[in-house]
Amino acid sequence: MRLQMACLILAAGASGAWAQDLAAGKARAEAVCAACHGLNGVSVADTIPNLAGQKSAYLQNQLKALKSGARKNAVMGAIAAQLSADDIANVAAHFASLPAAGTAAARSGFLPNLAKTSVTFPDNHRATFTLYQTLNRPDINQVRYLYANPVAMKAAKDGKPLPDGSVLVLEQYAAKLGADHKPITAASGFFEPDRFVAYAVMERGAGWGHGIPEMLRNENWNYAVFTADKQHRAGTNQAECLACHKPLDQKSFTFSLDALTTVARR
Numbered sequence: 680m681r682l683q684m685a686c687l688i689l690a691a692g693a694s695g696a697w698a699q700d701l702a703a704g705k706a707r708a709e710a711v712c713a714a715c716h717g718l719n720g721v722s723v724a725d726t727i728p729n730l731a732g733q734k735s736a737y738l739q740n741q742l743k744a745l746k747s748g749a750r751k752n753a754v755m756g757a758i759a760a761q762l763s764a765d766d767i768a769n770v771a772a773h774f775a776s777l778p779a780a781g782t783a784a785a786r787s788g789f790l791p792n793l794a795k796t797s798v799t800f801p802d803n804h805r806a807t808f809t810l811y812q813t814l815n816r817p818d819i820n821q822v823r824y825l826y827a828n829p830v831a832m833k834a835a836k837d838g839k840p841l842p843d844g845s846v847l848v849l850e851q852y853a854a855k856l857g858a859d860h861k862p863i864t865a866a867s868g869f870f871e872p873d874r875f876v877a878y879a880v881m882e883r884g885a886g887w888g889h890g891i892p893e894m895l896r897n898e899n900w901n902y903a904v905f906t907a908d909k910q911h912r913a914g915t916n917q918a919e920c921l922a923c924h925k926p927l928d929q930k931s932f933t934f935s936l937d938a939l940t941t942v943a944r945r
C-alpha cells in the first residue's frame with residue numbers, strides 16, 4: 680500500500696502536478712523576487728502586486744503569460760523569461776503558502792544587497808562626457824539627454840563591450856506643454872525641455888555585481904538615480920533597473936549602444 684502511494688506520487692511528479700519543491704521556491708523567492716515582492720510576499724511599492732497567499736494556479740498562469748509575452752511588463756517579463764517550468768511551480772507554491780497580507784499590511788523594505796549601489800554622481804559630465812543621443816518620450820511627455828564618459832566612448836568606437844569604468848548619464852526633463860497639453864517640439868525635432876526631473880546613472884566597476892543574484896545581475900553594472908542637487912534619490916529600488924536592463928546583455932546592458940557606437944565612430 681505504501682509502495683503504491685509512493686509510485687502514485689512519483690508518477691504525478693513526473694507529469695508536473697506534484698513537481699513542486701517548496702524549499703527551492705523559497706530560496707529563489709528570497710534571493711530574487713523579494714527585491715520587489717517582499718520577503719513575506721507583501722510588495723515594496725504600490726505598483727508591484729502582493730503575492731502572499733495568492734492561489735498557486737493563478738500565479739503559475741501569470742508567470743507563464745509573462746514569460747511568453749502574452750502579458751506584457753518590461754520588468755517582470757525579463758524575470759519570468761529566466762524561470763523554467765519547475766521554477767514557476769516552485770515559486771508559485773512558495774508564495775501560495777505564505778499568509779495573505781491583511782488590508783492594513785505595511786510595505787516590505789528593499790533587499791539591502793539590491794538597494795545598495797556603488798554609483799556616485801560623476802564630476803562635471805556636461806563638460807567631460809559626450810552627449811550621444813537625445814530622445815523624445817511622448818508616452819510620458821519627457822525629453823531625455825544621454826551622455827557617455829570617455830571610457831565608454833573609446834570601447835564603443837573599438838566595437839568592444841563597455842568595460843569597468845564606463846559611466847552613462849540619462850538626464851530626464853518634463854517637456855514644455857502647449858495649450859493642447861501636448862509637448863512643444865522645437866526646430867530640432869525634440870521636445871522643448873521645461874522642468875528637470877532626475878538623473879539616471881549607470882556605471883560599472885570591478886566587483887560591483889557581487890552580491891546581486893544572477894537573475895538580476897548586469898555583470899558589473901550598478902544603477903542610481905540622483906536629484907537636481909546630485910543626491911541619491913530616496914526610494915530607488917535598483918532591482919527594477921537591473922531587471923529591465925537585463926535582457927540587453929548583448930548590448931552591454933544598454934538600450935542605446937547602437938547610437939553610442941555611431942557617435943563614437945564619427
Ligand code: HEC
Nearest residue numbers: 711712714715727728738741742752755758770918919922
Ligand atoms: C524588479 C522587480 C521585480 C522582481 C525582482 C520580481 N517581480 Fe514579479 N512583478 C513585478 C512587477 C512590477 C509586477 C507587475 C507587472 C504588471 O503590472 O503587469 C510583477 C508581477 C508579478 C506577478 C503577477 C501577479 C499578479 O497578481 O498578477 C507574479 C506572479 C510575479 N510578479 C512573480 C514574481 C516572481 C516569482 C519573482 C521572482 C522569481 C518576481 N516576480 C520578481 C516586479 C518584480
Ligand code: HEC
Nearest residue numbers: 753847848849879880881902903904919920923933934935
Ligand atoms: C521599464 C524598463 C526600465 C527600467 C525599470 C529602467 N530603465 Fe533605464 N532605460 C530603459 C529604456 C527603454 C532606456 C532607453 C532610453 C529611453 O527610452 O528613455 C533606458 C536607458 C537608460 C540609460 C541610458 C543608457 C541606456 O541603457 O540606453 C540609463 C543610464 C538608465 N536607463 C538608467 C536606469 C536606472 C538608474 C534605472 C533604475 C532607477 C533604470 N534605468 C530603470 C528602460 C528601463
